[in-house]
Amino acid sequence: MKSVSIRDLSVSFGAVQVLHDVSFDVTPGECFGLVGESGSGKSTILRCASRLTDGWDGEVRIGDASVREMPVRERCRTLQMVFQDPYGSLHPRHSIRGALEEGLRVNGISDREERMAQAMRDVGLPVSFLDRYPHQLSGGQRQRVAIARALILEPDVLFLDEPTSALDVSVQAEVLNLLVRLQREKGFTYLMVSHDLAVVDHMCDRFAIMQHGRIVEVLDREAITRGGATQPYAKELIAASLEYETAI
Amino acid sequence: MSMTRDIPAAKPRRMPQGLIAARNILAFLAKAPTSLFGLVVLALLIGLAVFAPLIATHDPYIQDLQNTLQPPSGAHFFGTDELGRDIFSRLVHGSRITLTIIFLVTIVVGPIGLIFGTVSGYFGGKVDTVLMRITDIFLSFPSLILSMAFVAALGPSLNNAIIAISLTAWPPIARLARAETLTFRKADYIAAARLQGASAARIIWRSIVPMCLPSVLIRLTLNMATVILTAAGLGFLGLGAQPPLPEWGAMIATGRRYMIDSWWLVTFPGLAILSVSLAFNLLGDGLRDALDPKQMNRR
Numbered sequence: 001m002k003s004v005s006i007r008d009l010s011v012s013f014g015a016v017q018v019l020h021d022v023s024f025d026v027t028p029g030e031c032f033g034l035v036g037e038s039g040s041g042k043s044t045i046l047r048c049a050s051r052l053t054d055g056w057d058g059e060v061r062i063g064d065a066s067v068r069e070m071p072v073r074e075r076c077r078t079l080q081m082v083f084q085d086p087y088g089s090l091h092p093r094h095s096i097r098g099a100l101e102e103g104l105r106v107n108g109i110s111d112r113e114e115r116m117a118q119a120m121r122d123v124g125l126p127v128s129f130l131d132r133y134p135h136q137l138s139g140g141q142r143q144r145v146a147i148a149r150a151l152i153l154e155p156d157v158l159f160l161d162e163p164t165s166a167l168d169v170s171v172q173a174e175v176l177n178l179l180v181r182l183q184r185e186k187g188f189t190y191l192m193v194s195h196d197l198a199v200v201d202h203m204c205d206r207f208a209i210m211q212h213g214r215i216v217e218v219l220d221r222e223a224i225t226r227g228g229a230t231q232p233y234a235k236e237l238i239a240a241s242l243e244y245e246t247a248i
Numbered sequence: 249m250s251m252t253r254d255i256p257a258a259k260p261r262r263m264p265q266g267l268i269a270a271r272n273i274l275a276f277l278a279k280a281p282t283s284l285f286g287l288v289v290l291a292l293l294i295g296l297a298v299f300a301p302l303i304a305t306h307d308p309y310i311q312d313l314q315n316t317l318q319p320p321s322g323a324h325f326f327g328t329d330e331l332g333r334d335i336f337s338r339l340v341h342g343s344r345i346t347l348t349i350i351f352l353v354t355i356v357v358g359p360i361g362l363i364f365g366t367v368s369g370y371f372g373g374k375v376d377t378v379l380m381r382i383t384d385i386f387l388s389f390p391s392l393i394l395s396m397a398f399v400a401a402l403g404p405s406l407n408n409a410i411i412a413i414s415l416t417a418w419p420p421i422a423r424l425a426r427a428e429t430l431t432f433r434k435a436d437y438i439a440a441a442r443l444q445g446a447s448a449a450r451i452i453w454r455s456i457v458p459m460c461l462p463s464v465l466i467r468l469t470l471n472m473a474t475v476i477l478t479a480a481g482l483g484f485l486g487l488g489a490q491p492p493l494p495e496w497g498a499m500i501a502t503g504r505r506y507m508i509d510s511w512w513l514v515t516f517p518g519l520a521i522l523s524v525s526l527a528f529n530l531l532g533d534g535l536r537d538a539l540d541p542k543q544m545n546r547r
Contacts, residue, residue, distance in 0.1 A: 094454075
């Protein structure tokens with residue numbers, strides 16, 4: 001189990017500053033949520049911290065090591081990400097076996113068959129699915145494959161970029177339960193982006209509310225139902241979300 | 249999981265995925281009459297080239313000065329040329345030259361274009377600028393003029409014609425591959441491959457090239473018609489295959505002098521060039537339909 005600590009993370013795309021000195025800590029084994037409206041910079045934090053986006057200022061540490069100084073392989077085996085859209089995150093011309101094997105090959109890990117079978121069992125898919133192609137799977141199954149791909153390198157930290165927002169409601173619950181079970185079994189630290197407070201309530205111990213590239217407030221899960229928010233924007237967001245839920 | 253159990257298990261695979269795809273593409277092509285025509289002509293061309301010595305009725309190089317400029321007859325299906333050589337046999341043997349040109353140009357142009365395009369598209373920035381300006385320089389010349397300049401510099405021969413045609417044919421492929429790469433370089437599956445620690449070369453080879461391949465294949469097939477025409481043009485101008493090689497363009501060039509009295513000298517090589525380049529165009533069109541992403545689920 002490793003902690004994630006983000007200090008003064010700032011990034012600009014051209015003239016637009018997307019993140020303004022974002023700082024927060026995620027304790028080992030915790031699930032930390034990032035909530036906010038579209039364009040508030042939630043996903044950008046994940047992309048910066050995983051170094052998919054470069055050219056940012058500040059520091060991101062996983063455990064004791066800064067992600068900038070980690071060798072690529074070590075970073076890959078420490079940190080993995082599950083993407084939002086399972087239709088876009090699996091290569092359409094790679095079989096499931098190809099998708100899972102890639103990471104093992106790149107990182108020179110042996111007994112690949114056994115590890116792939118284990119990863120498939122971990123996410124609740126039959127091992128025979130290894131020979132299928134993404135277009136032969138449903139959205140929920142694809143997202144399970146994407147999770148398996150992240151698991152197979154045995155990372156300590158998983159970044160979840162709205163892992164359920166592209167899925168049907170019934171499948172959402174299955175994937176969330178899978179993520180909760182995996183965290184219990186393997187002790188992952190989760191950093192999860194979502195704009196669904198119900199998902200955050202279900203998954204996260206603490207969460208940060210973001211607006212315009214700044215963290216407005218960091219709250220405990222209980223703050224959603226008990227109204228622990230102090231900042232006006234945080235109150236507004238939680239109230240709007242609760243109102244929406246009671247409306248449906 | 250009930251969700252996974254409801255879906256019937258995949259049928260066991262007997263053939264590798266590539267073979268299944270190739271078979272399905274062929275079946276698709278055979279359904280449309282135009283692409284079927286392309287397939288048939290291409291098959292004929294390959295058959296002619298492979299069995300040229302068996303099919304040809306005469307030796308393509310043996311001159312018979314007592315039998316010059318004979319019209320088509322039972323002894324000489326397509327007549328004889330100004331040196332008494334059998335035109336049918338020369339056409340049959342010429343198919344080997346045509347196929348060699350197409351094959352060599354394609355295997356040179358395809359990889360070069362793919363590498364330039366995918367590297368340029370994936371890295372972007374300065375790499376993109378440098379590679380694309382080089383491509384622009386090659387694109388800015390008319391291809392026949394540029395290949396003529398190269399052949400003139402290197403000396404006229406079939407091999408130099410192939411090199412010259414390759415030099416002018418890769419830029420459109422590179423442009424195409426770059427445009428394709430740009431559409432999915434930001435895709436999540438590329439990001440996932442980067443997070444798995446794959447190097448840029450590995451990502452380009454394993455993730456980007458397979459996505460560019462269908463459109464590049466289509467483009468190469470459509471390009472083959474141009475390649476044949478350019479080769480014939482160079483042959484016609486005396487810059488390609490040299491006599492006595494039975495290259496179709498060169499045959500037209502020499503037959504031109506006798507065109508008024510002996511129409512068969514230029515007509516049959518011309519028809520051969522026409523039908524083969526038409527076949528490749530139709531085949532390319534058919535491939536475009538067959539490799540359309542919307543058809544992907546059928547495979």
